Amino acid sequence: MGRYLVANRNLNAGENIIQESPVAIGPAANSEAVCLGCYIPVKLSLSQYRCSDCKWPLCSADCRGIGHVNGHTEYECKFLKEKNSAVDLIATATLTKIKHLYELILPIRILLMKTHKPDSYERIRVMESHIKLRKLNKILWDHYQEIIVNKLLKEWNLEGFSEEDIHTICGVIDVNCFEIGQKSAKARAMFPSAFLLSHDCVPNTSHTDHPETFSIMLRTSKRIKKNEPITLSYAYTLQGTFKRRDFMHAGKLFWCQCERCSDPTELKTDCSALVCAECSKGSVRSIDPLDQDADWKCDNCAYKLGAKSLESLLDKLNNELESIDPHNVAGLEGFLKKYQNTLRPNHYLFLSAKYSLCQVYGRIDGYLIHEMSLEDIKRKEKYCRDFLTVIDVLEPGLTRLRGLIMYELHAPIMVLSTRLIQNKLITRNDFQRNIKEVARLLRESRDILKMEPEGSNEYMMGQAAEDALKGMGMV
Numbered sequence: 001m002g003r004y005l006v007a008n009r010n011l012n013a014g015e016n017i018i019q020e021s022p023v024a025i026g027p028a029a030n031s032e033a034v035c036l037g038c039y040i041p042v043k044l045s046l047s048q049y050r051c052s053d054c055k056w057p058l059c060s061a062d063c064r065g066i067g068h069v070n071g072h073t074e075y076e077c078k079f080l081k082e083k084n085s086a087v088d089l090i091a092t093a094t095l096t097k098i099k100h101l102y103e104l105i106l107p108i109r110i111l112l113m114k115t116h117k118p119d120s121y122e123r124i125r126v127m128e129s130h131i132k133l134r135k136l137n138k139i140l141w142d143h144y145q146e147i148i149v150n151k152l153l154k155e156w157n158l159e160g161f162s163e164e165d166i167h168t169i170c171g172v173i174d175v176n177c178f179e180i181g182q183k184s185a186k187a188r189a190m191f192p193s194a195f196l197l198s199h200d201c202v203p204n205t206s207h208t209d210h211p212e213t214f215s216i217m218l219r220t221s222k223r224i225k226k227n228e229p230i231t232l233s234y235a236y237t238l239q240g241t242f243k244r245r246d247f248m249h250a251g252k253l254f255w256c257q258c259e260r261c262s263d264p265t266e267l268k269t270d271c272s273a274l275v276c277a278e279c280s281k282g283s284v285r286s287i288d289p290l291d292q293d294a295d296w297k298c299d300n301c302a303y304k305l306g307a308k309s310l311e312s313l314l315d316k317l318n319n320e321l322e323s324i325d326p327h328n329v330a331g332l333e334g335f336l337k338k339y340q341n342t343l344r345p346n347h348y349l350f351l352s353a354k355y356s357l358c359q360v361y362g363r364i365d366g367y368l369i370h371e372m373s374l375e376d377i378k379r380k381e382k383y384c385r386d387f388l389t390v391i392d393v394l395e396p397g398l399t400r401l402r403g404l405i406m407y408e409l410h411a412p413i414m415v416l417s418t419r420l421i422q423n424k425l426i427t428r429n430d431f432q433r434n435i436k437e438v439a440r441l442l443r444e445s446r447d448i449l450k451m452e453p454e455g456s457n458e459y460m461m462g463q464a465a466e467d468a469l470k471g472m473g474m475v
């Protein structure tokens with residue numbers, strides 16, 4: 001596992017462990033045009049404000065990131081201007097070209113530190129880069145050779161660095177950076193100590209970044225015993241083992257072997273299981289989840305599915321789901337219906353659709369809570385519960401996702417109970433019991449979400465939970 005952190009005493013849930021500013025920050029990999037000062041999206045049209053020196057687009061002349069260490073510094077500006085690097089940042093440029101230019105920014109910022117902030121440069125340079133493994137991975141190596149190394153050394157004649165130096169920095173970024181950004185800002189950042197946490201697909205910490213300072217706040221999400229590793233997840237926890245392991249191998253160059261990855265049922269959540277195409281009764285799961293080439297097999301009949309076929313099925317369904325606007329209720333419901341004989345109800349693609357539905361039911365025109373039918377309200381409740389049951393296992397404790405979904409869940413229970421008691425369809429006792437559950441959900445949701453930074457959407461939702469509790473006289 002390399003270096004990692006362990007608890008040197010018993011830790012309770014919700015303890016702050018790390019709070020620190022980034023040592024380097026830049027646009028996310030695969031980023032479209034963003035402001036170099038604050039990472040919100042910008043346009044490439046003529047009317048977009050641009051830096052008067054280097055001509056890269058910025059959100060405005062008042063951007064807080066101009067001249068700031070977390071944004072567009074003077075020495076970066078000088079470098080970008082010297083290389084006439086903004087020449088391709090025009091509305092007619094291809095998206096690939098634009099993304100490649102933005103991908104260069106973080107490596108450039110780190111390389112420039114060698115002169116301007118040598119301590120920080122050294123701190124980053126010695127982080128794990130997996131350079132030897134990267135050399136063996138031709139696709140990865142050639143990608144960076146072309147879009148970063150050749151660009152910097154051959155086109156822009158950057159001096160003072162070898163090809164190996166630059167590849168090392170690219171490796172360090174891939175292995176150690178955090179995707180950050182609140183609201184519309186999207187960035188990636190390196191932190192001085194948070195990178196030391198090891199990975200687990202069921203992490204015991206939760207982290208968040210400050211919307212303005214970009215500092216990271218990392219806290220325990222559940223109790224951690226003395227000497228236990230302190231972990232976070234490098235991958236999206238709501239993804240099945242097959243894709244999750246693939247993702248981590250591509251970026252971080254290791255094959256996860258944690259408890260969740262080793263278990264074909266993913267800790268009994270069954271969030272990867274398919275419905276058997278042959279007998280339609282059994283569930284199809286990997287016969288060896290730690291082997292990406294292993295067959296998938298039905299637990300009720302002899303049906304088998306090869307790993308390649310499984311992958312193309314997942315890709316096809318994922319693309320289909322991603323093409324549906326997350327506010328399109330009919331589209332998402334249609335997806336759930338269309339594949340009900342393909343995926344188990346807890347499949348991660350279904351959970352993702354259900355999560356979107358939980359957020360739109362009750363919030364968008366035509367589905368505001370007072371205009372929703374009883375069926376729709378019940379559906380929202382069911383999706384919230386399905387989601388919560390799985391997330392209780394995969395992101396247990398004081399985690400943002402639990403806080404958010406508990407807030408979503410309180411509303412349908414409340415509205416449903418009120419309508420039912422008004423029509424004398426439930427007893428007063430049932431009603432009281434439901435209200436108790438609402439209060440419990442709101443309290444836990446408030447306690448979790450109010451740990452998020454002030455000004456974030458999550459914090460505001462925590463505040464809304466508190467207000468709802470006050471309204472009920474149940475703080």
Ligand SMILES: [Zn+2]
Pocket residue numbers: 035036037038039040058059060063064065
């Ligand atoms: Zn800005």
Ligand SMILES: [Zn+2]
Pocket residue numbers: 051052053054055056072076077078
């Ligand atoms: Zn500039």
Ligand SMILES: [Zn+2]
Pocket residue numbers: 200201256257258259260261
């Ligand atoms: Zn794992």
Ligand SMILES: [Zn+2]
Pocket residue numbers: 276277278279280281282283298299300301302303
């Ligand atoms: Zn079967």
